Amino acid sequence: MDSDDVQRAVWRMAHEIIEANQGIDEVLLIGLQTGGVAMASALAGALNSIAGVEVPVGSIDVAFYRDDIGLRPVLPEAVTDIPWSLDGRTVVLCDDVLFTGRTIRAALNALSDYGRPRAVRLAVMIDRGHRELPIRPDYVGKNLPTRRDEVVDVHVDGVDLGEMIR
Amino acid sequence: MSGSSDPVRHLLDIPDLGGAAGIEDVMRLTDSFVEVSERSIPRVPALRGKTVAWLFYEDSTRTRLSFETAAKRLSADTMNFSVSSSSVKKGESLLDTAKTIEAMGIDAIVVRHASAGAPHRIAGWVDAAVINAGDGWHAHPTQALLDCYTIRQNRGDLRGQHIAIVGDIKHSRVARSDVLAFTAMGAEVTLVAPPTLLPPSLEGWPVKVSHDLDQVLPTVDVVYLLRMQRERMSEALLPSLREYTATFGLTNRRVERLRDDALVMHPGPMNRGVEIAAEVADLPRSVILDQVRNGVAVRMAVLYLLLGSGTGLVPPPSTVPPTEEDPARA
Amino acid sequence: MPETASIVIKGGRIVDATGERTADVVVVDGRIAAVGTDLDADRTLDAEGCLVAPGLVDIHTHLREPGKEEAETVETGARGAALGGYTAILAMPNTTPAIDSAGVVQQVLELGRSAPCDVFTSGAITVGRAGEQLAPMAEMAALGVRLFTDDGAGVQSNAMMRRAMEYATGLGVTLAQHCEDDALCGGGHMHEGEWSARLGIPGQPAEAEELMVMRDLALARLTGCRVHFQHLSTARSVAMIRDAIAAGLPVTAEATTHHFTLTHAECASYDPLYKVNPPLRTADDVAAVKAGLADGAIGIIATDHAPHTAETKELPFDQAPPGMLGLETALALALTELDLPVQQIIGALSWNPAQVIGIGDTHGLPIAEGNPANLCIIDPEATWTVDGRAMASRSHNTPYQGRELKGRVRHTLLHGEPVVISGEAQR
Numbered sequence: 001m002d003s004d005d006v007q008r009a010v011w012r013m014a015h016e017i018i019e020a021n022q023g024i025d026e027v028l029l030i031g032l033q034t035g036g037v038a039m040a041s042a043l044a045g046a047l048n049s050i051a052g053v054e055v056p057v058g059s060i061d062v063a064f065y066r067d068d069i070g071l072r073p074v075l076p077e078a079v080t081d082i083p084w085s086l087d088g089r090t091v092v093l094c095d096d097v098l099f100t101g102r103t104i105r106a107a108l109n110a111l112s113d114y115g116r117p118r119a120v121r122l123a124v125m126i127d128r129g130h131r132e133l134p135i136r137p138d139y140v141g142k143n144l145p146t147r148r149d150e151v152v153d154v155h156v157d158g159v160d161l162g163e164m165i166r
Numbered sequence: 167m168s169g170s171s172d173p174v175r176h177l178l179d180i181p182d183l184g185g186a187a188g189i190e191d192v193m194r195l196t197d198s199f200v201e202v203s204e205r206s207i208p209r210v211p212a213l214r215g216k217t218v219a220w221l222f223y224e225d226s227t228r229t230r231l232s233f234e235t236a237a238k239r240l241s242a243d244t245m246n247f248s249v250s251s252s253s254v255k256k257g258e259s260l261l262d263t264a265k266t267i268e269a270m271g272i273d274a275i276v277v278r279h280a281s282a283g284a285p286h287r288i289a290g291w292v293d294a295a296v297i298n299a300g301d302g303w304h305a306h307p308t309q310a311l312l313d314c315y316t317i318r319q320n321r322g323d324l325r326g327q328h329i330a331i332v333g334d335i336k337h338s339r340v341a342r343s344d345v346l347a348f349t350a351m352g353a354e355v356t357l358v359a360p361p362t363l364l365p366p367s368l369e370g371w372p373v374k375v376s377h378d379l380d381q382v383l384p385t386v387d388v389v390y391l392l393r394m395q396r397e398r399m400s401e402a403l404l405p406s407l408r409e410y411t412a413t414f415g416l417t418n419r420r421v422e423r424l425r426d427d428a429l430v431m432h433p434g435p436m437n438r439g440v441e442i443a444a445e446v447a448d449l450p451r452s453v454i455l456d457q458v459r460n461g462v463a464v465r466m467a468v469l470y471l472l473l474g475s476g477t478g479l480v481p482p483p484s485t486v487p488p489t490e491e492d493p494a495r496a
Numbered sequence: 497m498p499e500t501a502s503i504v505i506k507g508g509r510i511v512d513a514t515g516e517r518t519a520d521v522v523v524v525d526g527r528i529a530a531v532g533t534d535l536d537a538d539r540t541l542d543a544e545g546c547l548v549a550p551g552l553v554d555i556h557t558h559l560r561e562p563g564k565e566e567a568e569t570v571e572t573g574a575r576g577a578a579l580g581g582y583t584a585i586l587a588m589p590n591t592t593p594a595i596d597s598a599g600v601v602q603q604v605l606e607l608g609r610s611a612p613c614d615v616f617t618s619g620a621i622t623v624g625r626a627g628e629q630l631a632p633m634a635e636m637a638a639l640g641v642r643l644f645t646d647d648g649a650g651v652q653s654n655a656m657m658r659r660a661m662e663y664a665t666g667l668g669v670t671l672a673q674h675c676e677d678d679a680l681c682g683g684g685h686m687h688e689g690e691w692s693a694r695l696g697i698p699g700q701p702a703e704a705e706e707l708m709v710m711r712d713l714a715l716a717r718l719t720g721c722r723v724h725f726q727h728l729s730t731a732r733s734v735a736m737i738r739d740a741i742a743a744g745l746p747v748t749a750e751a752t753t754h755h756f757t758l759t760h761a762e763c764a765s766y767d768p769l770y771k772v773n774p775p776l777r778t779a780d781d782v783a784a785v786k787a788g789l790a791d792g793a794i795g796i797i798a799t800d801h802a803p804h805t806a807e808t809k810e811l812p813f814d815q816a817p818p819g820m821l822g823l824e825t826a827l828a829l830a831l832t833e834l835d836l837p838v839q840q841i842i843g844a845l846s847w848n849p850a851q852v853i854g855i856g857d858t859h860g861l862p863i864a865e866g867n868p869a870n871l872c873i874i875d876p877e878a879t880w881t882v883d884g885r886a887m888a889s890r891s892h893n894t895p896y897q898g899r900e901l902k903g904r905v906r907h908t909l910l911h912g913e914p915v916v917i918s919g920e921a922q923r
Contacts, residue, residue, distance in 0.1 A: 061198065064210035064240075064470075073476040076198040113207040261810040281812030282696040283766025302814070304696030342696060365693035366701070 001142060006125065006154075009141035010039075013123055014046035016139050017092060024053050026118065027090045032107055033061040033077045035096030035154060039125055043094060058082040060093075065106035086115030092139075096154035098124040101135035128152050176289045176296040177468055179305040180346040189314060189351055195467035195475075196315050196460070202239065203463050212474050213242035216273040221247045221263065221288075222299070223279040228434060229299050232458070233276050233308075236465035242473070245272065264288040273473055277301070282339075295472040303337050309433055310343035312464040314351055316457045317388055320429055325352035330382050332358040332414055333392030333441055336365050336403075340433045341392060345373055358382050358414065362403040379414050383423040390431045391416055394441045411440055418443045429453050501538040502529065503914065505907070508543030508873060511839050512550055512862040513847045521548055523869040526912035530865060541907050541914060543873045549842045550860045551583025551870035551908065552827060555750060555849040556647070556726060556798035558819065559585075559615070561607060562600070563592025568803035568890045570604065573823070574611030575923075576801075576888040578915045580823040581872035581905040582613055584850065584859045585801075589620040590648035596620035596631040601639050612908075612915040612923055614870075616855060618643045621660045621671060627652050630660060637667045642854030645672035647726060648773075650708050652678055657712065661721035670748075670852060672724040675708035675733070676700075676774060685814045687760040687775040695763060697813055702730040702781070705774055709733045713740045716747055724852055725749040727800050729774040731784030738793035748852050749788070750796035753822055753829040756785045758895060768809045768816030769895045772802070775818075789844060790836055796852065797844040799826045803891035821894045824887050829896070831876060831903030838876065869912040878904040888921060 001009070021027055024047055031040030037059045044057045063076040093107055104122060111120060125141035130148055146152060174182055183189050202208055218237045222230055237244050247267060267275055274295040277285040282302030289296040300306040317324055329348050335341045335357050348355050349372045356374040357364065368375065376382050383389065394410055404410050411417065416430065421443070424430075430442070430452040438444040447454060505521040510531070520535040521528060554577060560568035570587075577585045587604055589595035595604060601617055608615025619636035623629045625646040633644055644664065650673055651657045657673075664671050681700035686692050688699025709725060713736060716723045728734055728749050737749045754772060759779050762770040770776060788794035802819025809816055830841050850860030861867040882899045884892030908916035915922050 064198070064202070064212035064474075069212055069474045070476060075195065075475050079197045079201045081201075109211065113205060113209065115206070259807050259810045260812060279812065281814045284812040286766045287810075287812065302696050303698075339696060342694075366688045366699055367690045367693040369690040370694065 006141065009125065010042045010046050011050075013139040013141060014043055014050055017043070017047065017121075017123070018051055020121075020138070021090055024051055024055055026088070027092060028056050028058065028084070028086065029092050029094055030058045030060050030082065030111070032093065032095045032103060033059055033080075036094040039096055039123070039154075040094040043092070043123065056084060058084075060107060060110055062103060062106035062110050065110045067102060067106065080110075082114050086111065086117045088116075088118050090119045090121065091117045092121045092123050094123045096125045097152045098122070098127045098135075098137050099130055101131045101133040104135050105133050125154050126152055174471060176285075177307050177472065178285050178289060178296065178298045180307050180310055180343050180350065182307070186350050186352070189311065189347060192311055192464065192467050192471060193315055193318055195471060196311075196463045199239075199463040199466040199470070200460070202466070203459075209239050209241060211241045212470055213237070213240040215243075216473050217243040217245055217271065218274045218276060218469065218473075219245040219247050219267050219270075219272045221249070221267065221275050221277045223249055223277075223284070224300070226278055226300065228458075229278065232461040233299060233465050235462045236469055239462070240466055240469055240474070242273075242469065245270070260284060260287055261291055264291050268292045268294055274469065297468060297472065300339055302339065303342070304339050305343045306339040307343050307347075308461070308465055308468055309340050310347035311468065312457055312461045313344055313390070313431065313433070314347050315460045315464050316431065316453055317353075317429070319456065319460065320453060321387065323352075324348060327353040327387040328356070328385055329353050329388040329390060330356045330358050330379075330386045331390045331392065332379060332416070333394055334363045334398060335359050335392070336363050337395070337398070338392050344390065345371060349373070356382055356386070360404065360414070363398070380420065380423060383420065384425065386424070386428055388429045388431060389416060389424065391441045393433065393435065394437055407440055415440060416442045416446050418445055421446045421449070424451070427451075431457060434458065503539045503541060503909075503912070504535050504537035505541045505543045505548055505871070505873060506535075508546045508548035510548045510863050511842050513843060513860070514862045514864075516839060521863060521871070523871075523909060523912045526869055528863060528865055528867050528869050531863060541873065541917065543906070545875060545877065546906055547838065547842070547874040547876055548863060549581075549872050549874060550846045550863065551872050551910070552581045552842075552845045553847075553849040553853070553855065553859050554582050554585040554799050554801065554823060554826070555643075555724075555796055555853055556752070556800045557585040557587055557823065558590065558800070558802045559587045559604070560803055561591065562603065566890070567805050567808075570607040570615055571611055572888055572890045573801070573803070574608065574613040574615055575921050576821075576823040577613040578908045578910065579888050579905060579919070579921055580825070581827050581874060581908055582823060583870035583872065583908065583910050584614040584616060584855055585823070586643065586853050587615060587617040588647045589618050589645065590625060594620050594625045596623050596625065598632065598635040598639055601636050601641055605639070612910060612921065614855075614859070614910065616853060617641060618645050618647070618672065620644065621646045621651055622656065625649060627656055630656075630663060633663060633669065634667055637669050641669070643670050643672050643724065643852065645674065645726065647672065647674045649678070650674045650676045654711060654715075658715050658719065661715050661719040661723070665719060665721045670722040670724050670854075672726050673708065673712050674726050674773075675705045675712065677704045677707050680704040680707065684775075685771060686763045687777045689760060689778060691760045691763055695766070697763065700775060702732065702777065705730055706732045706736070709736050713737075713745060713747065716740075716745050720746070722746045722748075727752045727755060727774055727798065728785065728788070728794060729755045729777050729781060731781050734784045734788035734793055738788065738791070741793060748796065749794045750798040750849070751785045751789055751794045752798050752800045753826045754800075754820060754895065756782055756789065757829055757833050758782075762895065763813070766813050768811065768813050769820060769893055769897075771813060771816055771818045772800070772820050773818040786834065789834060795844060795848045797826060797830055797841075798849070799823050801889075803889050804893050805891055806893075809893050819893070821884065821887065821889055821891065824889070825882055825894060825896055825901065827874065827905065828880070828901035828903045832901045869909050871907075871909040872905055873907040874903060875906045876903045878902070878906075880904050
């Protein structure tokens, strides 16, 4: 994917979000630290252009909710920033790459400590498969079949697929 | 977040964190826990399944409550070995106690002891992480960390800040750890006390010394007052509390000498009317309650750093690729 | 072994107060029967490459019996002494009860009679070592006690010490002082200075020792009493003693092995193994103690052997009792750490202390025909690693655990009986 592809995918997902929610007044975007934060901003920009609404964008760091604490180094990348109540809102979790689903599981648990959203949706730029939990994205930029040992790198200029660095 | 080079196994004193970088790691981690503490459900599952034991040979409701709150907000289990002064006789072997606790499968032991070095000895005998919650006159590292955090919170940075620590330095574990932490973070420290309340030697301490609080006050960004204990009078270290207050107390009149933005700090519990005038403790510049509040988050950070962060595991965090779901880290 | 069997110590180099020479030594019936070349006897003890010296004499041993037999007994202490090359040790009076009466003196001497080392005892200066009433010194002197001390504490009262000295002159005995002003120590647990300040451990200033040294020198001048200064630890103490000797005062002094090998920096581990009284001091003090040993201001190396059980050393630093083992490491530490002629080192460990405690007629004598065969045979080149667990002492509180030392006792002969052969205790 090059940067145009990424941009097109963002717009398409923005349209899907508006369509699925019949408007975006109750929608909040929350990006997962770190890769999902830029994506949440990009989606917010697209939603604003399309619907003329400033969608609130937060970020969440799920380090303290991970299930591999103690198995490998787990430290937060940034402070979680969710300055509004989630009660009754529709939260769209945003991340760059969906892989095993464990990070999303952690994010769902974390969200529940901030309130009780009406619904939580998941938007990812790349779904690379290899799920280890029953988690399914609602909005996908691109399905990208990979080997387990490949690395998916999402950045503003597009998406790269490389060998895992050992 | 970059980890310091050596894994932190115990927190016995500030140098265990490996200098400014290590202290900064704790500060950043504390930022996250301050956010957690402000939520409606101020609890994370980070230390589920871990057990933290309190081994308090010295009564301290405040420090224990602070640690206990921290552990609970991390979902750790806690176990109380808090030994009332009556049940623990002088002469009980530290080794026996430590081994007994460890045999129960404890992950961390938080120790407070009236004897300097007791936590060091315990750390040498057990595999569990040992956190010093105050030992004799020696060290109180979590207090120093929360003090650093409070100054950073109010000032953005400790670098270049001029901090006066006033009072009974000689007998103060808080002062010892604060000096190490503040100076490691680039602050300038002046100890203000009568010579009888200074340590017998300040060789190797990167501090200035003054016996004149009035002269120092206009130059400082932070004035840190220590608790003045009554028993010091009977040891002939001071003629009277009244004289101490007159010369080293932060009185209503003396506080006027501070710059407008200077902070007033105190580790608590305060002797209002002795080292600090009652009204001074309640001024907006007094951040004493911030210190207490930050204490919980800092202790969460310390517990998480030792028990959850995995910084002791290979590879160290700085060499790990940043992608959250990179299988190389799984 | 039957008493009548003769023993030859072969191939060693004799070191005694008269000098050094290579010769074989034959021992019969507890005495030296012959010194010469190519001697033979019923039994041979190999001394090739070794020094053959008068048995060592420790002027400062804590045997803990009666009262703390779980830490040491006269028997185990004496065995450790024999392994360390000692043929005589002087028990300190801070037992429970204190050695402050003829009865306790007799008890200790009795316990020592079967020990593999001659056990002598000091007596307390004051009753219960409490500093308030003179102990019956004449009664104890009649049983052979020649040195009195309240060791473990100094006699605090100036007036009491003056009276004790005056009284002692009438008995011809020596008073020994543990110099420490209690009030000035103020409950300190280590040397007051850079390290105590950093570690937050209450300290005791060097002046707490020096003030009492100064006082007792003044009182020695006043009374003419022979005064022995125990375990000097500060540079200024050493200087005062040097001046006093030069001025002709009847004083002697000892240094312990730990005060010339360890500094207060060791306390940074918070391990009470390094807690001792007087405390470990600065590197300058260590250098001054060594200089004092070199120029003779300090004529005696003592152990201050102070066994403590593991449990007591597992207490926090400020609660643990002070003291460390010394009998089995003193000689090797002196040989390893002191850059002095070997004769001077042996003198400080043997004939000098024998004189001070009045046993110069049986111990520390030159190795010559007719003298009692109290001997130690030392391999000065043997290296070994200190291990508290392997020691004969009932306690293991050596601060030198794991340290490699040079110089080891090969054989010890007590009144002609080989109580240590090839580094092994025989009983």
